Amino acid sequence: MNSRGKYKTKQYDELLKYVRSIPGTHFTVGDIHNHMKEQGKSIGATTLYRHLDRMVDEGLVSKFNIDPRTPACYEYTGNEDNTGEEACYHMKCEVCGKLIHLHCEMIPELGEHLFQHHGFKIDPLRTVFYGICEDCREEE
Amino acid sequence: MNSRGKYKTKQYDELLKYVRSIPGTHFTVGDIHNHMKEQGKSIGATTLYRHLDRMVDEGLVSKFNIDPRTPACYEYTGNEDNTGEEACYHMKCEVCGKLIHLHCEMIPELGEHLFQHHGFKIDPLRTVFYGICEDCREEE
DNA sequence: TTGCGTGCAAAGGTTTTGCATGGCA
DNA sequence: TGCCATGCAAAACCTTTGCACGCAA
Numbered sequence: 001m002n003s004r005g006k007y008k009t010k011q012y013d014e015l016l017k018y019v020r021s022i023p024g025t026h027f028t029v030g031d032i033h034n035h036m037k038e039q040g041k042s043i044g045a046t047t048l049y050r051h052l053d054r055m056v057d058e059g060l061v062s063k064f065n066i067d068p069r070t071p072a073c074y075e076y077t078g079n080e081d082n083t084g085e086e087a088c089y090h091m092k093c094e095v096c097g098k099l100i101h102l103h104c105e106m107i108p109e110l111g112e113h114l115f116q117h118h119g120f121k122i123d124p125l126r127t128v129f130y131g132i133c134e135d136c137r138e139e140e
Numbered sequence: 141m142n143s144r145g146k147y148k149t150k151q152y153d154e155l156l157k158y159v160r161s162i163p164g165t166h167f168t169v170g171d172i173h174n175h176m177k178e179q180g181k182s183i184g185a186t187t188l189y190r191h192l193d194r195m196v197d198e199g200l201v202s203k204f205n206i207d208p209r210t211p212a213c214y215e216y217t218g219n220e221d222n223t224g225e226e227a228c229y230h231m232k233c234e235v236c237g238k239l240i241h242l243h244c245e246m247i248p249e250l251g252e253h254l255f256q257h258h259g260f261k262i263d264p265l266r267t268v269f270y271g272i273c274e275d276c277r278e279e280e
Numbered sequence: 281t282t283g284c285g286t287g288c289a290a291a292g293g294t295t296t297t298g299c300a301t302g303g304c305a
Numbered sequence: 306t307g308c309c310a311t312g313c314a315a316a317a318c319c320t321t322t323g324c325a326c327g328c329a330a
Binding site for chain 1: 212244
Binding site: 146147149151152183184185186187190208209 | 283
C-alpha cells in the first residue's frame with residue numbers, strides 16, 4: 001500500500017516511472033497509451049484516465065484543459081514530498097498550439113495582489129495564459 | 141448587407157439584440173437556445189454556434205472554454221465600432237464555478253512585461269485565471 | 281436568380297460509466 | 306478471502322459537418 005492509500009499495481013508503477021522520466025514534458029492520455037503499447041506494456045486508456053486524475057488530486061501531475069475537442073494535456077510536476085516547490089505557469093500559443101513554460105518573477109507578485117485586493121487565490125497549476133508566441137508573431 | 145459582409149437575417153438580429161441586452165452576463169449556447177424558445181423565437185443550436193463563432197472573430201463576443209465536458213461560455217463584450225475599449229479578464233472559481241470579472245490595474249503591466257521579456261502577446265479574451273474565490277475560501 | 285442562412289440529423293472525438301474479470305494484500 | 310484495479314464496450318456530451326430547403330438581396 002503506497003501513499004495513495006490504495007493498492008500498488010504494475011500499471012501504476014509503470015505509469016509513474018515513465019512520467020517521472022519526462023519531467024517538464026507535456027503529454028496526453030493517447031501519448032502515454034501509445035508509448036506503453038510500443039514498450040509492450042499496454043495500459044488501458046480508462047486506467048490511465050483514472051490514475052492521472054488521482055495524481056492531479058495529489059499534486060503529482062498537472063492537467064491543462066487547453067481546448068474542448070482536443071485531448072487534455074498533462075505534465076509531471078513532481079512535488080511528491082509536498083515540499084511546496086515553485087509552481088510553474090504556462091503560456092499557450094493560439095496559433096501554433098505550443099504550450100510554453102513561464103518562469104517569471106512578476107507572477108508571484110500578481111498572485112499576492114489578487115489575493116490581497118481581490119480575495120482570489122490563484123491556482124498556478126490550472127491557470128494558462130493564452131496569446132501569441134514570439135515565433136508566430138515574427139512569421140507575420 | 142451589414143458590416144459582416146453577409147446577409148442580415150431574423151435569427152441574427154434576434155440573437156444580437158438579446159446578447160446586447162445582457163452585457164457582462166455569461167451564457168452558453170443552451171442558455172440562449174432555451175431563452176429564445178421561451179420567447180417563441182426558436183433558433184437552432186447549429187445557427188447559434190455559427191453566429192457566436194463569427195461574433196467572436198469580430199470581437200463582438202468573447203468565448204471561454206472553461207472545461208471540456210461543460211458547454212463553452214460566451215459573453216457580449218461590445219466594441220462593435222472597434223474602438224479598442226478596455227479588455228476584461230476573468231477569474232474562474234474552481235469550487236463554485238463562478239466566472240468573475242477582473243478589473244485590475246496590474247494586468248496591463250503584466251501584459252506589457254510578458255511582451256517585452258517573454259515575447260508573448262497575451263490575449264485577454266481567452267485568458268482565464270483559475271483559483272478559489274473569496275466566498276468559497278471563507279466557507280472553509 | 282444566386283448563393284448564403286437555417287436547422288435537422290448524423291458524425292466526431294474525448295472522457296466517463298457499467299460490469300465482469302483479475303490481482304494485491 | 307475481500308476489495309480494489311483493470312479494461313473492454315457502451316454511454317454521455319458538446320460541437321461540427323452534411324445536406325436539403327428557405328430566404329435575403
